[in-house]
Amino acid sequence: MSARGSDYLYRMAERYYAHGQIDEAIDALLRLLGEDAEQADAHAFLALCLVKRKRLHAANLEAQRALELEPESPFAHLAAAIAAIAKRNLKTAESHLQAARALDPDSAQIADAFARLYLAWGRDAQALEQARLACELDPDDPDYPALLASLELRRGDRARAEALAREVLHANPEHVEALCVLGHCELAAGRTDSARDHAVWALQIDPTDTDALTLMAAVKARRSWLLGLWWRFQSFVSAGSRTRAVVLLLGIFLIYRIALIALPQQGYPQWTGPISYAWLAFCAYTWIAPGLFWRSLKKELEQVKLRPGF
Numbered sequence: 293m294s295a296r297g298s299d300y301l302y303r304m305a306e307r308y309y310a311h312g313q314i315d316e317a318i319d320a321l322l323r324l325l326g327e328d329a330e331q332a333d334a335h336a337f338l339a340l341c342l343v344k345r346k347r348l349h350a351a352n353l354e355a356q357r358a359l360e361l362e363p364e365s366p367f368a369h370l371a372a373a374i375a376a377i378a379k380r381n382l383k384t385a386e387s388h389l390q391a392a393r394a395l396d397p398d399s400a401q402i403a404d405a406f407a408r409l410y411l412a413w414g415r416d417a418q419a420l421e422q423a424r425l426a427c428e429l430d431p432d433d434p435d436y437p438a439l440l441a442s443l444e445l446r447r448g449d450r451a452r453a454e455a456l457a458r459e460v461l462h463a464n465p466e467h468v469e470a471l472c473v474l475g476h477c478e479l480a481a482g483r484t485d486s487a488r489d490h491a492v493w494a495l496q497i498d499p500t501d502t503d504a505l506t507l508m509a510a511v512k513a514r515r516s517w518l519l520g521l522w523w524r525f526q527s528f529v530s531a532g533s534r535t536r537a538v539v540l541l542l543g544i545f546l547i548y549r550i551a552l553i554a555l556p557q558q559g560y561p562q563w564t565g566p567i568s569y570a571w572l573a574f575c576a577y578t579w580i581a582p583g584l585f586w587r588s589l590k591k592e593l594e595q596v597k598l599r600p601g602f
Contacts, residue, residue, distance in 0.1 A: 302320075304317075305317040305318075305334075305341075309340070309341060312466070312468060314341050318341045321337055332357075332358045335355070335357045335368075335371075336365070336370070337371070338351075339354035339375055343374055343375055346378075346500075352375045352376070355372035355374075355375045358372070366393075366396040367392075369392035370402060372385075372388045373392065377412055386409060389402060403426035403429060404423065404426040404435065404436055404439060406418075407423040407426060407439055420444075423439050434460045434470065437456050438456070438460045441454075445473055445477065453473055456470075457470040457471075457473040466493075468498050468501050468503070469503060471490050471493055471504070475488075475489075475494070475507045479507070484514050487510075487511050488508070488511045490507065491508040491511055492508070525578075548571050552568070555567070
């Protein structure tokens with residue numbers, strides 16, 4: 293295949309990938325590699341596509357092949373890092389990203405990958421810092437403010453998250469991550485119909501997207517009194533950092549234990565039984581509710597109709 297033909301297929305794969313047509317991007321890259329198997333960037337790009345399709349072992353093999361062909365390629369290290377993050381090999385991912393940054397210190401893609409690594413690691417402050425850096429390095433790429441919006445929502449700044457998501461969607465109406473962030477903002481504001489519209493829209497673009505599936509399930513849970521109660525509790529606990537969530541849960545348990553000790557001492561021993569039963573009911577509810585949550589998701593998805601020819 294000529295250099296022009298290879299370049300055409302690579303650009304087509306990029307276009308497909310940008311529009312969420314991952315299978316088409318994979319087909320274009322496989323055609324390219326079928327004619328020229330020594331293109332490191334094509335192997336690295338294929339690894340990113342395979343991560344999207346949850347084919348993690350194959351993605352890792354493609355990333356390693358890219359590194360074998362070009363050990364000093366920042367893109368190959370980036371692909372290897374993203375494949376490692378997907379497999380929860382976070383230390384390996386960090387090593388690859390450090391190597392990539394040493395080779396290309398001003399890459400917004402690498403800053404974005406660091407943000408996603410730290411998010412997976414639970415280091416929210418570092419994730420936020422890297423997401424902001426990615427936006428500074430490349431303010432025109434919609435993926436970076438979309439991730440920043442997600443992180444702002446995660447730390448409880450809903451107004452900032454909504455503003456960022458709307459800004460992304462103004463220029464890119466089919467950006468799945470921004471649609472999901474805005475959907476969660478709408479849900480938090482009590483506008484469940486609007487949140488469902490955003491979830492359906494995102495699922496029409498990418499039916500396998502985890503964030504879109506979670507948003508759809510959240511909408512379903514909010515509409516149910518039983519699941520809605522659990523959803524509000526879960527949203528309250530998870531808003532902000534993981535440290536805050538742990539402190540809140542420990543605080544609830546300590547209040548329960550203190551009540552069991554203090555009530556008999558204050559002359560109310562008759563309340564210890566009901567409180568113990570209430571605590572058991574709470575524990576059972578938080579154990580059963582997630583299963584009901586995902587069952588409701590399956591039923592809701594059966595009603596989602598994808599665009600013809602998707």
